[in-house]
Amino acid sequence: MADRAKDNTDEPADFETAIAECGFGLFNVFILCSAVPCLTAMVFSASALSYVMPSAECDLDLSIVDKGMLHAVTYAGMIISAVPWGFIADTIGRRPVLISGGWLDGFFVLCASLSQNTAQLMAFKFFDGLIICGPFAVVVSYLAEFHGKKHRPYIMLFVGLCVSIGSMILPLLSYLLLPVPILFTVSSMKFRTWQVFLAVSSAPSLLSGFLHIFLPESPKFLMSQGNYKKALDSLQRIYKLNKRKSRESYPIKHLTDPTPDRSDDLDGTGRPSTLQERFSRAQSKFIDGFKQLKPMFSSPYLAISLQVYCLHFCQIMCVNSVRLWLPQIFATMNAMDTLGANDTSMCAVLEHNANAKSMDEEEKRVECALHHDPDSYLNNITVAGIGLVGFLIIFPLMRFQVVSNHILKVFLFICIFLVGSLYFVKTSLVTMMVSAVYLTMMGICATTIIGMSVVIFPTLMRTMVLLLIMTFGRLGSVSGNMLLPVFMQLSCLAPFLWLCSLMSIAFLFSLFLKVDDEQSLN
Template sequence: MGDIKKNSEEAAADFETAIAECGFGLFNILMMCCAAPCLMAMVFSASAMSYVMPTAECDLQLTPFDKGLLNAVTYGGMIMGAIPWGFIADTMGRRPVLIWGGWIDGIFVLCAALCQDSTQLMVFKFLDGLIICGPFAVVVSYLAEFHGKKHRPYVMLFVGLCVSAGATCVPILAYLLLPVHILFSVGKMNFHTWQIFLLVTALPILLSGFLHIFLPESPKFLMAQGQYNKALESLQRIYAVNKRKTRDSYSVKHLTDATPDRSNAPDRPPQQRFTQAKLKFLEGVGQLRPMFSKPYLCISLQVYCLHFCQIMCVSSVRLWLPQIFATMHTFELQGINDTSMCNVLDHNSQVRSMDSESMRQECDLHMDPGIYKDNIIVAAVGVFGFLMIFPLMRIPLVANHILKVFLFVCVFLAGGLYFAKSALVTMIIASVYVTMMGVCATIIIGMSVVMFPTLMRTMVLMLIMTFGRLGSVAGNILLPVFMQISCHAPFLWLMALMSIAFIFSVFLKVDVQQPLA
């Protein structure tokens, strides 16, 4: 009897031990291949419109304010969908969100490709943002919950690389598709090249929804729900694929966790599951009271304001770069010598007042492949910059001061765009600026993990991302307003915001080497 009891205890394991026993192999590689389209789709949803507008403005008669709204509405949808999607994912599971969320979002992107006016396009891009933030957030948790402590940091690096790769793929896709002249009609609906481009951007998220049909539910989520038998089946499946052995040879026979085992309990009706999830959510909100008192109130407000200003600046520049490069390229082809930023911004403010023949010629020039090369280079420099800078983050002196140094430099880079007289100079300044700001955004997230205790960490990170998306919305709405005030106004506004972000960073005292609370 003693030997039987001993063998039973040896066969039981917690999640970390059980997932480590599965190893890393073919299943994990296939899983990352399924996740990559979803991670890239998020970038496609956020960035696609900035590449569409130089040509779509001719078909939709867009004003500068319309362009700002089209850049902003996707982020508005992401803000609205953040908390509901978190609630659904923690109640219904990761896999249903990835499957149904992927398909629903793909349908909305396809509907955006069918739109015939700017209002319809704004509605469906808002719905696109509302849905895509669910699968994107869930796929990160899903990946983490299928890997043990040994491989989890590398999986998070994979997530960052996929997002960077998506940012590079969008201008490459624009370079290949948008210069091709396409125009056909189906009934009363006219279809142009930019609509085909949007249609293609729907493919990654639709593919992601399809591929996740073949993957199991997260074993960690199943354990949290008390479904230990299903969690064990999921782990056995991973083990069998990775080790090329039968499921019965998996050494773990029982799972242990703080959550009571409800494997043999009848399934709870959806209403009961939602009620229990609601109670857990309210308990979690109650644990956030320390965030509204010292010392965390002051720190959190600094981080929110810093991230808001920083993302407002970088989004205002990044999402308008395709339009700026397109206009500069047009000037060069037309032999216009004055390619200063003032003339570029003034031209974009006056596009709608052009006659139909001038508009047609403008569209033809905007569809030249050369206008997208600068955007590809800016995105590629961003990927290269991340790979070069992040190894240096192991040095404490660099890690503790790189944020304030980069923000200080970016104050002058934002102002330096005003003095850019050619596409080449604009590309060089923008590449350095966007790369540095991207690094700063990642550092802020990393610092927040250290600064806040475990029970506050997830909610604080969610709020930081929400403030960043609010900054994206505000930036893309306000930039056209400043463009119409004067040539200097947008750049003075950007420099002021960057200066505010820098001041917040100076007073943000963080030791990245401190242990987690």
């Protein structure tokens, strides 16, 4: 019997068997904790300007078109960098992207906080989007590739939970910091509260880059590259931390995967490589990277990826057209209430924002002072809180097949009516309630789609496809934030008809998607 057990340990094991032997323990807790600042950084990059805008519009004299452009420019950076980041992550590795991306993003967010005019703020927020795009998509693949079938379905629950917590932290930080009157000068540069707020928002990116230094490369990625020696070393490290045993006691001694073993070539063992050999290796990686993209354009991946891209494009265009403008809408409603306006309906608020440029200096000064009122952030905190609670209630139910199979289409169908009903609201309370339910449902839908995509596509395509899905979503965000001010200036009804139409298209695409989230990683 002992000899038979020994023979079994000498047999090559696939990834699912090898990662299952590592169990779940201290290592998994650390990797999940390291992912939190990365996921929070993405929320901060995408949404920080929404909270800054009511204050910054007075200092930078922003028009409604300027606001739309500032919302869009971060997503434009994400779109441009998606394919290069995907290529780097799927050829060089997950870990280098998480480390370098975190530090670079933190640097550009700090630069944005030093901005003295609209052009500088746009430029640095563009670079912020350019960089943060990589680490956010990579961390989803990275987490999935450190967990087996038993725990992998909970990874998207964790990702969605972190995004919800980040969305909660941001309005709380706004509530505590933005009403504080800060103004100081360094040389010829003036710094105000909103710039300090942006500087503080760089902390998650910098922390993410630091924490990932202490983590290994994804063993599944290393196996798919043919580097079984390093993959085994990574798995032994996980086993040692989780089981509190020596690395040598790890029962798996050999790994198997469709990729041939190239450990010696990839590790560079033996004599030092010449410059020509290093160049040839880099050239080979570059060619291999393009070969990895080929399956994306063939059956069965092409048809399903196109469905997912179109669905995500429509739904993110809708959700960000509401989410990114909500802090501005609540700040305007609060100001109008305080000034004693008779009509605080959504139409009145949109008209007020569209005509803000024509206000005289005294009116602008009074309204800008009201935008610093802490009460103007309470509705945003409530919306984020409802989103977090809704997420905690709904996602545990995703373990039931009847829920996971139908939640996407049911929620998208309900959201068609929710976004349309915003046209009829008359008070800030009803606006808050409707938008909170809408954004919560849409957030769950977005997380569900990304969770499906993690298991649909194989390892060497996974990060690239996730980035492309997010890219289509960001294209929707850019389009939405550039078109929304135009629709606002046409009529009050126009933006709501447009959003309802997009939601209907997203719902139609959702009818054709079905995925088993417990299947093995390819």
